[in-house]
Structures are given as structure tokens and as C-alpha cells.
Amino acid sequence: MRFLIMLTSLLIFTSAAKAETFDSIAVIVNNEAVSCYDIQHETETAVEQIRRSGQTTLPDYKELQFRVLDAKIIKLLQIQEARKLELDVSSEEISNAIHDTESRNNLLPGQLEEALKQQGMSFDEYKETLKEQILIGKLINIAVRSKLQVSEEAIREYYRKYMADPKPRREVHLAQIFLPVPNEPTPEQLSEVRDKIRWIHQQLVDGQDFARMVTTYSQSAEREQQGDMGWFMLGGIAQRFAPALDLPVNGLTAPIRSPSGFHIIKALEDRWQDPEKTGESYDEVHARHILLQIPAQSDAATEAKIRQRAASIANDMTNASDESFAARAREDSQGPSASKGGDLGWFKKGMMIPAFEETAFRLNAGETSGVVETGFGLHIIRVVAKRHVDPNSFEARKEQIQQILSGIEMQEQHPRWLAGLKATAKIEKFSCDELNIEKVAATPTEPKTATPVQQLTPEAIVENWRLAWVGKDLEAYFANYSAHFHVGKSHASLAEWKTYRSEMIQDKRFIRVAINDLKVIPVDESHVRCEFTQVYESDVYSSSDRKALILEKDGNSWKIVRELTFL
CATH class of the missing domain: 1.10.4030.10 (Porin chaperone SurA, peptide-binding domain)
Incomplete structure (x- = not known):
């Protein structure tokens, strides 16, 4: 428990x-x-x-x-x-x-x-x-949730990809470690959080327990549940986190940059989900109603007046247009749908109380009922439209898809909203060092100055470059390049090249890069050549090439000044 x-x-x-x-x-x-x-x-x-x-x-x-x-x-x-x-x-x-x-x-x-x-x-x-x-x-x-908007185009695209021709799909149980960044971080703040997440990632690679690292370091909403994000399948998670769905069980992603911070995601377990069984087709009704309530304490005279008013409204609405009925509902209805013109949306049998349902399904599209009495009060019902639904059709799946896509959007917007709350608040922190508390020894010990991933060696620069590329962290990716990086003849300037590279990276649903057989060859006192086999894979392209990065000494570190691909 x-x-x-x-x-x-x-x-x-x-x-x-x-x-x-x-x-x-x-x-x-x-x-x-x-x-x-x-x-x-x-x-x-x-x-x-x-x-x-x-x-x-x-x-x-x-x-x-x-x-x-x-x-x-x-x-x-x-x-x-x-x-x-x-x-x-x-x-x-x-x-x-x-x-x-x-x-x-x-x-x-x-x-x-x-x-x-x-x-x-x-x-x-x-x-x-x-x-x-x-x-x-x-x-x-x-x-947050009420402000999310999912376009009709996005819903149709999801249906086309994942539901029009349903097949078994792998579902993965995920957990995460999350470190936030401020709304508008300074380069120093961003560097501090990036170094911290890389240190945490290295600890996990070295065998530290994921749940313990979640408890100690993570600042996600799921922290108290050991980082548990739930079960996800392709199309049901934000695109930047999609590489996690390809992990083996117990596998880890590289640190992933999002607008709200950095994430490390672990695959806890997986399972294959068969397509939902197609049931029998069914009928649906789209209806509006005007509701007049009869208060429990009403005397006979009051109740008679309410019934007389309902009958009058029903008579007025007999041949009214849909627009007129909606306007009257906004004016007279006492139900929660009044502000929407009495619109109840689409419903199938079993979703409404029997008296209401029987009348709605008996009417033809465009017809209005007389007074229908239920436990809620007196209704005048108008049927806007009727349809016969295939359970695997777009119409039948639309609401489900909208919920899935809203969930994806929540993954992005909820942390951003929390960061906004914190950024606009007045927060004053004080020291609690004087507390008489039991001190608990730490394992592993984290450096007080968090520079755990050293950027002093060429090998470290190549690894940082690879991790930033895989995590689609553009700031970290371009930080590895010199201000006078040679962009080649295809681009007029470094800025144009960065725009091109940004689009190429952000466009991908996932990116994997492996560096094999790395050799660091000194060129002179200020330059080295890093040769390696690069195995690249994304959702649209894969390749294996022999490449080289020319690095130039830059203070205590190195910067990339040129990229070469061997034919």
C-alpha cells in the first residue's frame, strides 16, 4: 500500500x-x-x-x-x-x-x-x-487543462496514423527525474542545471538506484510516486519524449531538454496492447434542451405556473430554427448547458435518463418535443442531428483522441504553468541550519560546485555534443561550436547554418547517435582531430558514416571549428 x-x-x-x-x-x-x-x-x-x-x-x-x-x-x-x-x-x-x-x-x-x-x-x-x-x-x-486547444487537423492525423488501421502496439511504463529551469534562465543558471542533470545521468549509468535519485533530486509532480509517469504508447506522449518509447526495459534516455527543464526517463516495464475489439455499430443523437426546474418546496399554484410556462415555450419552439432554440435556451433554461444554447452534444443510448432518451431518439433531426418530465424538471428537447456510428470510425474515436492529445499538451503546459507561478511569486528563503536534526550520510557525494561533466578533454566535448544532439537541446548543442566554425559553401553565415540545423533537429520525433572507435589525433598545440564512426538514426533517416570533428583549444575547454565526413 x-x-x-x-x-x-x-x-x-x-x-x-x-x-x-x-x-x-x-x-x-x-x-x-x-x-x-x-x-x-x-x-x-x-x-x-x-x-x-x-x-x-x-x-x-x-x-x-x-x-x-x-x-x-x-x-x-x-x-x-x-x-x-x-x-x-x-x-x-x-x-x-x-x-x-x-x-x-x-x-x-x-x-x-x-x-x-x-x-x-x-x-x-x-x-x-x-x-x-x-x-x-x-x-x-x-x-491549465481548460485552456488546452487541440485542432481538428491534429485529431484527424492521430486517427489516420494509429486508429484507422489498428495494429498491436507496444506500451511502456515510464518514470522520470526532472530538474526545472527558471522561465528566462541566465546562461549560468542553465549551465548549472544542465551539469546537474548530466551528473545524475552518470550516477544512474554507474548503477545508482533510480527511485532513490528521484526522491533526492527530482522536482516533478510525480516525485512522491517515485517519478511514475504512467503507461504510454506511440502517439500518446510529447514528441520530445518519444525516444523513451523505444527503450528496452530498465533503459534510460539521455537528458532531454524541454521548455520547462531537463528530464531523464526510464522504462520500467512494457507490454503489447492489441487493438480494441470492434463492437456493434450504434445510433447517436445531437440534441439541445430547455430545462425548467420545479423547486421541491413549490405549492400547487407555483408548480402549475411553471408547467404552463414550459408548455408555452414548447409551443413557441415547435417550428423554430436551431438558432432560435439556442437563443431561447440561453434566455430561459435553468440547466448547466444554458450558456451553450442548451447544447448537450452527441450521446448514445444509455447515457441519458430513460424518459429524456426515448423522446430524443424518437424525434427526427430538426424536430422539437413537447414537455418531457424527468427527475430534473421539465424539458423541451430539440434534435439537431442524428447519425449511425461505426465504433472504429473517426466520429466514434474523436473524443478519445482529443483526451490523448490534451494529455500530451498537459505534459508541456503544466510544468510551464508551475514555473510561471513561481516566477511571479515573492519568495524569501531563510536558513534552517540551527535545527536539531539527525544528519544522514550521503551516497554518492555530489560536488558542492556542480561541474560533474568536465569539458576539458576532447573526448568529453564529443560526448557532450552527442548527448545534446540526442536530447535535442539546441543551446547545449551549439555551445560546443566555435564562433568561427567553418559552415561550408552551403550556408552564407553561421547564423543561417544554426537556423538550418535547428530545423533539422527539431523536426525529428526522435534522434539516436552512437559514437564508435573514437580516436583523438593531435594536429598542433591548439587543434585536435576527433575521428569516429557515427551511427545516426531518426524517425525518417538512418546512416553510418566515418566522420571527424576538428577541435580548437578554447581556454579550459575545446570548441568545434569544422566537421568532416569521409566518403
Whole structure:
């Protein structure tokens, strides 16, 4: 029951230590303070989670404390934003969420509270955490998801590629480590984060545990779930992350640059999904309605007036156009679809209550009903159109595809929105060094000055160049080139060549580059020639060539001044 482990804290403090930490402030976010005690409490919870997972090596306490502080800031910013929008969570919503949690974990009603008690957590604390999660979910739906736009062309293209002729497809369970960058990072900030992600990648390559590195370093929304992103298949993930779908199980991507930061993605497991079985075709109706509600406390006279008004509206709408009906719905309907002209969209049998459904399917397109009574009130129904649907048709799959493509867009927009919240907030951080806390030894030890990937040797420059190319990180890619790089006769200037290369790189769904048989040959005191076999693969092209990069000494590093391909 992973959800229990994540929410459990077994801290025991002396009363003196509590008094000291409650008086200490870790951060002030838009005039709202977070105590050092809160940060210590949540950091120890994270340590306990790592211990319970069976890991024998623990992360650096200070690094973990920094990640907890940053996560606390992000959560507080979102809660503050929800308050501005006057969002709230009802007790019924919390009860439903608890019921869902018990059902998913095969617990009987009431057993969740007992299980939490056994692990040292109060039920009230759990409910407060749950309330925050639901509140933030509502906020994201309003602030991010509701603003996503998916074009008709994109939906049709997805259908053409993946659904028109359905075939078995590989699905991959992914997890990620994510390091954000500021909205408008300076070169120094970008370099610091890039060096950090490369160091993390090297630690993983050298055998460090992925889940532990997630807990210690990742700043993604999935951090508390060990970086778990869920299951994805081709076409269901942002294009820049598509190389992850080609990984073998337990494989890692190179660091991938996105607008919001850097990602390392791991393939946890995979499976093959057969196409969905084609069911029987069915009929659908597109309808509008005008709803008049009869309040429960209405007396006979009031109810009679409402019924008389409904009959009058039905009579007026008998031969009305669709535009006139929509206008009347906006004016008179008391249902939630009133602002949309009473539009209910397309629905099939079984989606509406019986009395409403029977009338809608009996009417022809363009016809309007008399008064139809249901538990919701009195309806006047207009059928806009009717259709017979093949379950594998574009129309039947359109809503599903829209959800998939909206999910892809969320992968890009959600981190960007969070970065925007942080960039516009007033955040003041203070030291919590005086806390009386247990220090946990770190393995591995990260250098205080994060320059883990040295750019001093030609071999390192070639590797940085390859990683940036694979990760489609244009800033890092062009940083390896000299300002007087020889662009050849095909381009008039270095700027034109960079534009061309940028388009060539960004155009690809994925890029893989392998460097084999690398030889570094000195030319003179300031230049070396790096010869190698380059194996290149993308979604549109693959090749294997013998190549050379001419590197020129540049201070403490090297820069590429020329590229050569041997015929």
C-alpha cells in the first residue's frame, strides 16, 4: 500500500526541539510563512519512505531538505492560487476519495483509518492532505487543462496514423527525474542545471538506484510516486519524449531538454496492447434542451405556473430554427448547458435518463418535443442531428483522441504553468541550519560546485555534443561550436547554418547517435582531430558514416571549428 508509506511520518522530537523549530521560518511565500519544523517533518517522512522501500543507502539530507522545501513552495503557491479563484473541497468529495482509495487497495470501509493509525498517522492529517490534492486538481483543471486547444487537423492525423488501421502496439511504463529551469534562465543558471542533470545521468549509468535519485533530486509532480509517469504508447506522449518509447526495459534516455527543464526517463516495464475489439455499430443523437426546474418546496399554484410556462415555450419552439432554440435556451433554461444554447452534444443510448432518451431518439433531426418530465424538471428537447456510428470510425474515436492529445499538451503546459507561478511569486528563503536534526550520510557525494561533466578533454566535448544532439537541446548543442566554425559553401553565415540545423533537429520525433572507435589525433598545440564512426538514426533517416570533428583549444575547454565526413 504505497499511498500509506508516502503519507506516514514517524518523527519523535523533544519538546525543546519542537519549540525551537516552530519559531524558525524556512520560507515566506507571498507573505505566508512555512516553518523549519514543517520542512524537517516532511524531510524525515521522505527519509522514512526511502528506508521502508528497502534501500540501504540514503540521500544527502541537505539535498533532500532542499527538494522538500521546493515542493512545499510549489504546493503553497497552488493552494494560494486556488484561494484566489475561491475553489473549495466539500466533505462529500473527501469521503468519495477515501472510498475510492479503500476500494483500490482492497480495504473494507473504515480499514484505511485503522491502517493509518498502525503506521503512526492521524486520520485527520490524511484527510487534510487528501483535501489539498483534490483542491490542486481542481485548480489545474481550470488554470491549465481548460485552456488546452487541440485542432481538428491534429485529431484527424492521430486517427489516420494509429486508429484507422489498428495494429498491436507496444506500451511502456515510464518514470522520470526532472530538474526545472527558471522561465528566462541566465546562461549560468542553465549551465548549472544542465551539469546537474548530466551528473545524475552518470550516477544512474554507474548503477545508482533510480527511485532513490528521484526522491533526492527530482522536482516533478510525480516525485512522491517515485517519478511514475504512467503507461504510454506511440502517439500518446510529447514528441520530445518519444525516444523513451523505444527503450528496452530498465533503459534510460539521455537528458532531454524541454521548455520547462531537463528530464531523464526510464522504462520500467512494457507490454503489447492489441487493438480494441470492434463492437456493434450504434445510433447517436445531437440534441439541445430547455430545462425548467420545479423547486421541491413549490405549492400547487407555483408548480402549475411553471408547467404552463414550459408548455408555452414548447409551443413557441415547435417550428423554430436551431438558432432560435439556442437563443431561447440561453434566455430561459435553468440547466448547466444554458450558456451553450442548451447544447448537450452527441450521446448514445444509455447515457441519458430513460424518459429524456426515448423522446430524443424518437424525434427526427430538426424536430422539437413537447414537455418531457424527468427527475430534473421539465424539458423541451430539440434534435439537431442524428447519425449511425461505426465504433472504429473517426466520429466514434474523436473524443478519445482529443483526451490523448490534451494529455500530451498537459505534459508541456503544466510544468510551464508551475514555473510561471513561481516566477511571479515573492519568495524569501531563510536558513534552517540551527535545527536539531539527525544528519544522514550521503551516497554518492555530489560536488558542492556542480561541474560533474568536465569539458576539458576532447573526448568529453564529443560526448557532450552527442548527448545534446540526442536530447535535442539546441543551446547545449551549439555551445560546443566555435564562433568561427567553418559552415561550408552551403550556408552564407553561421547564423543561417544554426537556423538550418535547428530545423533539422527539431523536426525529428526522435534522434539516436552512437559514437564508435573514437580516436583523438593531435594536429598542433591548439587543434585536435576527433575521428569516429557515427551511427545516426531518426524517425525518417538512418546512416553510418566515418566522420571527424576538428577541435580548437578554447581556454579550459575545446570548441568545434569544422566537421568532416569521409566518403
